[in-house]
Structure formats: C-alpha cells, structure tokens
Amino acid sequence: MRCKICVLMCFSLGLFSGAAGIYAAQEGGQTVALIGARLIDGSGQAPLENSALVIQGETLSAVGPAASVKFPDGTAVIDCHGQTIIPGLITDHSHVGLVDGVSIKPENYNRQNILRQLRQYEAYGVTSVTALGLNGSLFYELRDGQHSGKSPGADLFGAFRGIGAPLGAPPAAVIPVSTDQLYRPETAEEARTAVREILAGHPDLVKIWVDDLLGTSPKMKPEIYTAVIEEAHRAGVRIAAHIYYLQDAKAVLRAGVDIIAHGVRDQPVDQEFIDEMKARSVWYIATINLDECSYIFAEQPAWTKDAFFQNALQPALRAQLSDPAYLEKSSKSPRVPIFKKAVATNQANVKTLYDAGVKVAFGTDSGAIPPRIPGFAEHRELQLMVASGLTPLQAINCATSRAAALLGLSDRGVLAPGKLADFVVLTGNPLDDITNTEKIAAVWHRGKKVAGAVGDFHASGD
Ligand SMILES: [Zn+2]
Incomplete structure (x- = not known):
C-alpha cells in the first residue's frame, strides 16, 4: 500500500513527496510516526494489530496501539495499514x-x-x-x-x-x-x-x-x-x-x-x-x-x-x-x-x-x-x-x-520506547508464512529509512 497520509503530510509541510519527504523531515530532526501496521515487537509476544511507532532521532519514543499513542503536531505520519513491522x-x-x-x-x-x-x-x-x-x-x-x-x-x-x-x-x-x-x-x-x-x-x-x-x-x-x-x-x-x-x-x-x-x-x-x-x-x-x-x-x-x-x-x-x-x-x-x-x-x-x-x-x-x-x-x-x-x-x-x-545489547532487538529505531516494514505477515520476511518494503536503521524494497538493491561487482 502507498503511504497516502505520508504523501499528504509531506505536501502540507512543503516538502518533497514520498521517501524524499521523509528524508527531508529526518534531516530536520522531525518526529516520524508509522501508523497502522501489525507490530511483531521481537519480544516473542503476540503481534499488536494497528500499532503506532513514533521515532525521535535514532530511537523510538513511543510504541503502542495507534488509538492511544500520541505524537506532536508537525509529525510526519506514514500510513502502514496492511503492512507488518519486525525489528531489524x-x-x-x-x-x-x-x-x-x-x-x-x-x-x-x-x-x-x-x-x-x-x-x-x-x-x-x-x-x-x-x-x-x-x-x-x-x-x-x-x-x-x-x-x-x-x-x-x-x-x-x-x-x-x-x-x-x-x-x-x-x-x-x-x-x-x-x-x-x-x-x-x-x-x-x-x-x-x-x-x-x-x-x-x-x-x-x-x-x-x-x-x-x-x-x-x-x-x-x-x-x-x-x-x-x-x-x-x-x-x-x-x-x-x-x-x-x-x-x-x-x-x-x-x-x-x-x-x-x-x-x-x-x-x-x-x-x-x-x-x-x-x-x-x-x-x-x-x-x-x-x-x-x-x-x-x-x-x-x-x-x-x-x-x-x-x-x-x-x-x-x-x-x-x-x-x-x-x-x-x-x-x-x-x-x-x-x-x-x-x-x-x-x-x-x-x-x-x-x-x-x-x-x-x-x-x-x-x-x-x-x-x-x-x-x-x-x-x-x-x-x-x-x-x-x-x-x-x-x-x-x-x-x-x-x-x-x-551480544549483551539492551538497546535493540525489541521495538519499545527508548530502543533504537531499527526495523523492517514488510508487505506480508511472516506469522502466516515465514518467507514473508522477504517482502521488504523498507528498512529503517537508527531512526532513518535506509532502504526500500530489495528489488531496488543490486549487489555490486567485485
Ligand atoms: Zn564462522
């Protein structure tokens, strides 16, 4: 699904549309929220449907049900309904x-x-x-x-x-x-x-x-x-x-x-x-x-x-x-x-x-x-x-x-407030079929979107 709200928000902020808008928002230190995804938080708990993840800087400032998570005015919102998010x-x-x-x-x-x-x-x-x-x-x-x-x-x-x-x-x-x-x-x-x-x-x-x-x-x-x-x-x-x-x-x-x-x-x-x-x-x-x-x-x-x-x-x-x-x-x-x-x-x-x-x-x-x-x-x-x-x-x-x-790391591996915003957005639900972890729509690392679909990636020459 396209990120309709994101595009609308980015236009309303006078930024470029789509991914470029998000990059521009991040460069400005703006808060970003991903709304609506099924969240598999990495802890082993059952997934949370219709979640919200809020990113400030490199980390997650809030994670929870979309209905209850609050974020500041001016937040760049990305609609992720129909998608699933797992930790990096x-x-x-x-x-x-x-x-x-x-x-x-x-x-x-x-x-x-x-x-x-x-x-x-x-x-x-x-x-x-x-x-x-x-x-x-x-x-x-x-x-x-x-x-x-x-x-x-x-x-x-x-x-x-x-x-x-x-x-x-x-x-x-x-x-x-x-x-x-x-x-x-x-x-x-x-x-x-x-x-x-x-x-x-x-x-x-x-x-x-x-x-x-x-x-x-x-x-x-x-x-x-x-x-x-x-x-x-x-x-x-x-x-x-x-x-x-x-x-x-x-x-x-x-x-x-x-x-x-x-x-x-x-x-x-x-x-x-x-x-x-x-x-x-x-x-x-x-x-x-x-x-x-x-x-x-x-x-x-x-x-x-x-x-x-x-x-x-x-x-x-x-x-x-x-x-x-x-x-x-x-x-x-x-x-x-x-x-x-x-x-x-x-x-x-x-x-x-x-x-x-x-x-x-x-x-x-x-x-x-x-x-x-x-x-x-x-x-x-x-x-x-x-x-x-x-x-x-x-x-x-x-x-x-x-x-x-x-590795003795407490800053990652689970998507929760205070943890690094390292996660993968998937277009399929891996709990239905584990091969759906391959359906990557985006990769976020330290609060920044660093990659889109793997179809856009090509291993370089040797
Ligand atoms: Zn080895």
Missing part, C-alpha cells in the same frame, strides 16, 4: 571482509569491501552483524564507525581475530587469511598471549575453532582451549566455539565456553547436553544455512529465480551459480549426503534444545565463503528454523531480542 534482524555469527565475488583472500579484508557487505546486510533488513573471528587490524576502526551511526550499513560487532588449531580449523586452504586475522597457538602459553593481544582492542567476544573438519585435520587440544577460556574470562570476555560433534560441544561446555557457535550435527543431542547447556546458561547458534548452501543452489529451487535471491549475488557469484557445469559438479560432490544429514540433524537438535528451554540465538555463518550470502542467508535461516518446528514468532524472537541478548 541481528546475526550473532557471520563474517566480513573474507569474500568478494567468488574470491576468498586476505586482500578482501578492506574498508570498501566490508562497507559494501554491511550495506547489503542492511538492505536485507539485517541491521546488526557479528563478525565472529577472522578480522584484520581494520576491525576496531570499522566497528567504531558503524557504532557511531554515521557510516552507512549494518552495525558491526565481533571477535576480532580468532584462535584456530595448527594445521586445522579454520581450514587455510578454504579460507586463506593473513597472519593478522588468526592465531594458531601450539602451546597453552602461546594461546594466553594470543588472547591478551586480542583483548587489548576490547572485542565483543573471543572465537575458537574446535573441530576436525569431518576427520580431515587435527582438533584444537583441550589444554589450548582451556587456556583461552581462562584467559578471556579473567578479563570478563566470553568465548564462542565452533564445534560440529556432540562430544566436542560437551567438552567445551565443561571447559567453560559461553556460546556454541554452530549446531551439533553428528547425532541427536542428549539430556546430559541439554542439562549442561541450561545449568551453565550457554547460548546456542544453529547456523543451519551453513550446510544447506553447499548443495541447495545446484537443486535450483524456485526461489533461486527470485529477485530477492538474485539481487544478493555479486556478478561473479551470479555467473557461477548459473553455470550448468559448476552446478553439475557441486551436485555430484560425494559430500552432499553428509551435508544433508547435517542439516536434518541440526534442525532436529535446534527444535529439541529450544523446546527444552536452552537459550537459542541466531546466526548463519554468512560471509565465510561465497555461497553463504550476506542478507539472504539470514532470511533462509529463519525459514530453516521454522522448518525445524519453531513457530515463525519463535524464529523471529531468536533473530531479534535473543540475538541482541547474546
């Missing part, structure tokens, strides 16, 4: 500056490429991004810029560098990074030194990799991750662990890790794991998209033709994903059955853990390799969570207020 999505596990087009190389960790990625996330309604390791020296400067709200694109959080295993994960052959993006300590003492260097810049989290990459490489030794966890905890910083196997997830839990950064994918989780997760109040991020993106594009489901997917692809990736020879080769990979089993196990486990009351947050591993597509991956993850058995409301709750809670 928050990913707790993504990466920036690793990929450009179909390339993965250390040179991709540069300002222009990272800001390009953050603008893509934002255009897709992901307003906060956690770069969970493999960050270069530029990370803290970029994070400050995004926190200031003056730089376009999603807000940025992260783990600075990461701590991997010598000759192990993360795989240097798949994700080549420079020495200023990753440590691979050989001893506990080296691990402690690495953590101290990481902590000097005040990261949001510390990241470790504890995995043998399907039996192809050595795992991180327990004395290494124990030293990392002790050293980070001494400074009050939490640790997120890359795991694959239930046994490793249990081992890092007992060593004191705070976040399980990927789903358990080798077998069903058991009561012992559930009890330990709850007793230690540890967060769980499933990243179901991670394994699915290894085979799904070759199967060419109908949505691969949609603009929502196509517009997220940089030209080189679009060319690769429309090359029959490439698709044929990837569909014949002997690993496809392993990835499919991993997805099914991951989905069953996230449902079990959610229902048991474990703290499930949200992440995708988008940006780690080219097929994990910034912005698109987050909507796909919501669909995969719903296919796991979570309700759309639960999945949205994981990707908003729970994802903010994982």
Whole structure:
C-alpha cells in the first residue's frame, strides 16, 4: 500500500513527496510516526494489530496501539495499514571482509569491501552483524564507525581475530587469511598471549575453532582451549566455539565456553547436553544455512529465480551459480549426503534444545565463503528454523531480542520506547508464512529509512 497520509503530510509541510519527504523531515530532526501496521515487537509476544511507532532521532519514543499513542503536531505520519513491522534482524555469527565475488583472500579484508557487505546486510533488513573471528587490524576502526551511526550499513560487532588449531580449523586452504586475522597457538602459553593481544582492542567476544573438519585435520587440544577460556574470562570476555560433534560441544561446555557457535550435527543431542547447556546458561547458534548452501543452489529451487535471491549475488557469484557445469559438479560432490544429514540433524537438535528451554540465538555463518550470502542467508535461516518446528514468532524472537541478548545489547532487538529505531516494514505477515520476511518494503536503521524494497538493491561487482 502507498503511504497516502505520508504523501499528504509531506505536501502540507512543503516538502518533497514520498521517501524524499521523509528524508527531508529526518534531516530536520522531525518526529516520524508509522501508523497502522501489525507490530511483531521481537519480544516473542503476540503481534499488536494497528500499532503506532513514533521515532525521535535514532530511537523510538513511543510504541503502542495507534488509538492511544500520541505524537506532536508537525509529525510526519506514514500510513502502514496492511503492512507488518519486525525489528531489524541481528546475526550473532557471520563474517566480513573474507569474500568478494567468488574470491576468498586476505586482500578482501578492506574498508570498501566490508562497507559494501554491511550495506547489503542492511538492505536485507539485517541491521546488526557479528563478525565472529577472522578480522584484520581494520576491525576496531570499522566497528567504531558503524557504532557511531554515521557510516552507512549494518552495525558491526565481533571477535576480532580468532584462535584456530595448527594445521586445522579454520581450514587455510578454504579460507586463506593473513597472519593478522588468526592465531594458531601450539602451546597453552602461546594461546594466553594470543588472547591478551586480542583483548587489548576490547572485542565483543573471543572465537575458537574446535573441530576436525569431518576427520580431515587435527582438533584444537583441550589444554589450548582451556587456556583461552581462562584467559578471556579473567578479563570478563566470553568465548564462542565452533564445534560440529556432540562430544566436542560437551567438552567445551565443561571447559567453560559461553556460546556454541554452530549446531551439533553428528547425532541427536542428549539430556546430559541439554542439562549442561541450561545449568551453565550457554547460548546456542544453529547456523543451519551453513550446510544447506553447499548443495541447495545446484537443486535450483524456485526461489533461486527470485529477485530477492538474485539481487544478493555479486556478478561473479551470479555467473557461477548459473553455470550448468559448476552446478553439475557441486551436485555430484560425494559430500552432499553428509551435508544433508547435517542439516536434518541440526534442525532436529535446534527444535529439541529450544523446546527444552536452552537459550537459542541466531546466526548463519554468512560471509565465510561465497555461497553463504550476506542478507539472504539470514532470511533462509529463519525459514530453516521454522522448518525445524519453531513457530515463525519463535524464529523471529531468536533473530531479534535473543540475538541482541547474546551480544549483551539492551538497546535493540525489541521495538519499545527508548530502543533504537531499527526495523523492517514488510508487505506480508511472516506469522502466516515465514518467507514473508522477504517482502521488504523498507528498512529503517537508527531512526532513518535506509532502504526500500530489495528489488531496488543490486549487489555490486567485485
Ligand atoms: Zn564462522
């Protein structure tokens, strides 16, 4: 629906019509009110029909039923009847500056490429991004810029560098990074030194990799991750662990890790794991998209033709994903059955853990390799969570207020007075069909409309 009242108001204020009028209103510090939408506030509560959201500056000054919320004379009013508003999505596990087009190389960790990625996330309604390791020296400067709200694109959080295993994960052959993006300590003492260097810049989290990459490489030794966890905890910083196997997830839990950064994918989780997760109040991020993106594009489901997917692809990736020879080769990979089993196990486990009351947050591993597509991956993850058995409301709750809670952020994730005005206006109701989160009419970030329909967005070249 067109915003009739907005247009009328903007004319009456002597401003330009439509979006330009809103931009002009915001530049002047004017209050903006969105009236009439169904509001899914991120808290997990049932939606509020016919809502009003009032924005002053970067934050929401009032949220409630349209009939009772008041706003000052001269407010620019946008009619959103028939639309649904959800909070901006928050990913707790993504990466920036690793990929450009179909390339993965250390040179991709540069300002222009990272800001390009953050603008893509934002255009897709992901307003906060956690770069969970493999960050270069530029990370803290970029994070400050995004926190200031003056730089376009999603807000940025992260783990600075990461701590991997010598000759192990993360795989240097798949994700080549420079020495200023990753440590691979050989001893506990080296691990402690690495953590101290990481902590000097005040990261949001510390990241470790504890995995043998399907039996192809050595795992991180327990004395290494124990030293990392002790050293980070001494400074009050939490640790997120890359795991694959239930046994490793249990081992890092007992060593004191705070976040399980990927789903358990080798077998069903058991009561012992559930009890330990709850007793230690540890967060769980499933990243179901991670394994699915290894085979799904070759199967060419109908949505691969949609603009929502196509517009997220940089030209080189679009060319690769429309090359029959490439698709044929990837569909014949002997690993496809392993990835499919991993997805099914991951989905069953996230449902079990959610229902048991474990703290499930949200992440995708988008940006780690080219097929994990910034912005698109987050909507796909919501669909995969719903296919796991979570309700759309639960999945949205994981990707908003729970994802903010994982990061320790109280200023976002819920649309309520005093919170940042980070939200997405949808033309469909995602509670009817979770794919309606893709029907983006507008994205608002820190009180400003920063993007319209995704149909107007095109991932830029590499
Ligand atoms: Zn990752």
